[in-house]
Amino acid sequence: MKRVSRVLVTATTALAVAAAPAVASAESEEKDPPGLRGRLDDVVATGAVGALAEVRGEHGVWRGTSGVAERGTAREVPVEGRFRAGSVTKTFLATAVLQLADEDRLRLDDTVEEWLPGAVPDGDGITVRRLLDHTSGLYDYRKTLTLPPDPGFLNYRWRTWTADELVGRAVANPPAFEPPGSEYAYSNTGYVLLGQIVEEAAGRPYGEEIERRIIRPLRLSGTEMPGESPWIGGPHPRGYIPAEWGGRTHLVDFTEMNPSLLGAGGELISTTEDLNLFVAALLDGRLLPEDRLDEMMTPGVEGETYGLGLAWRDTSCGVRVYGNDGDALSYQSWTYSTEDLQHQVTIALTPNFTGNPDKTVDAFLDEAVCG
Numbered sequence: 001m002k003r004v005s006r007v008l009v010t011a012t013t014a015l016a017v018a019a020a021p022a023v024a025s026a027e028s029e030e031k032d033p034p035g036l037r038g039r040l041d042d043v044v045a046t047g048a049v050g051a052l053a054e055v056r057g058e059h060g061v062w063r064g065t066s067g068v069a070e071r072g073t074a075r076e077v078p079v080e081g082r083f084r085a086g087s088v089t090k091t092f093l094a095t096a097v098l099q100l101a102d103e104d105r106l107r108l109d110d111t112v113e114e115w116l117p118g119a120v121p122d123g124d125g126i127t128v129r130r131l132l133d134h135t136s137g138l139y140d141y142r143k144t145l146t147l148p149p150d151p152g153f154l155n156y157r158w159r160t161w162t163a164d165e166l167v168g169r170a171v172a173n174p175p176a177f178e179p180p181g182s183e184y185a186y187s188n189t190g191y192v193l194l195g196q197i198v199e200e201a202a203g204r205p206y207g208e209e210i211e212r213r214i215i216r217p218l219r220l221s222g223t224e225m226p227g228e229s230p231w232i233g234g235p236h237p238r239g240y241i242p243a244e245w246g247g248r249t250h251l252v253d254f255t256e257m258n259p260s261l262l263g264a265g266g267e268l269i270s271t272t273e274d275l276n277l278f279v280a281a282l283l284d285g286r287l288l289p290e291d292r293l294d295e296m297m298t299p300g301v302e303g304e305t306y307g308l309g310l311a312w313r314d315t316s317c318g319v320r321v322y323g324n325d326g327d328a329l330s331y332q333s334w335t336y337s338t339e340d341l342q343h344q345v346t347i348a349l350t351p352n353f354t355g356n357p358d359k360t361v362d363a364f365l366d367e368a369v370c371g
Contacts, residue, residue, distance in 0.1 A: 039364040047355035050077040054272035078235035086326025089268035094309020131190035133300030137175040195264025222271035239330025317370035
């Protein structure tokens with residue numbers, strides 16, 4: 001899921017939870033860069049319980065943390081900690097789809113109706129490409145859910161959601177626009193459908209296909225597709241969501257949850273190191289040939305900054321970086337790299353919803369790329 005935090009912050013401005021003290025630590029092949037350390041502390045000060053990051057550049061690798069791993073303790077965030085990566089999952093899934101297309105096991109111009117008959121109304125007018133670049137017009141199933149700070153969201157914690165159920169909730173609503181391909185509107189529903197299409201084309205669940213094609217070949221030892229498992233194994237910070245009851249807003253530990261709610265476009269668990277390694281492998285051609293990567297970098301609608309599962313942004317110094325960001329409610333992450341791989345940065349945080357850390361995250365990304 002993506003961009004949910006903007007709604008949550010607005011709804012929880014009165015949340016009386018102080019930001020955790022910024023106790024930064026770092027592992028580095030070079031002297032600890034004061035600019036990065038300070039920027040990471042700023043992220044925590046503006047709205048996070050804890051944060052962790054890895055930056056790769058011309059002077060080596062820097063890893064740092066700030067804040068705490070668990071509220072009410074002094075336990076440091078583990079620098080190698082694992083977290084829910086949210087919509088960064090979409091870039092993994094899109095890579096698998098494009099690999100299948102390169103093997104002629106599917107085509108980007110295939111329609112949803114061809115692969116999943118009857119799954120969505122007018123599925124013969126929505127192609128795989130339109131699902132990938134968010135120009136399908138399909139209603140986002142996320143908008144049908146009870147979301148924090150409504151305490152009803154807590155009822156979802158252990159529930160298993162099927163792909164058909166999530167898609168069904170979406171298509172009970174009218175499209176965001178028509179015809180497909182005419183506009184851009186971010187839709188998690190499209191990636192749920194892509195997960196089903198991958199299963200049809202590959203003959204195995206999308207999670208297994210991602211592990212077989214990406215996670216194992218790249219030796220991403222801290223990364224997994226958990227499916228319905230609610231646990232985060234290994235070292236990790238605790239994650240929280242806001243919930244209102246008794247006239248007050250409380251932070252509820254939501255670390256363990258059934259990730260089927262996040263669907264094929266949001267369930268990934270990873271580390272800062274692994275996400276940097278993945279984006280590097282993608283951009284340097286180890287996962288896709290050049291023509292497929294070019295397609296991935298092409299927006300579905302002119303002027304947008306999202307292609308086929310890959311996003312981009314321009315830093316303050318005018319350098320463009322490619323990657324994605326993810327919001328898994330109790331965890332948020334950003335992973336970006338310059339096209340030449342000279343600068344890579346991944347940052348993850350556990351929000352406390354006392355403020356919006358987006359601007360300080362942007363400043364951290366700028367510091368990592370621009371210096």
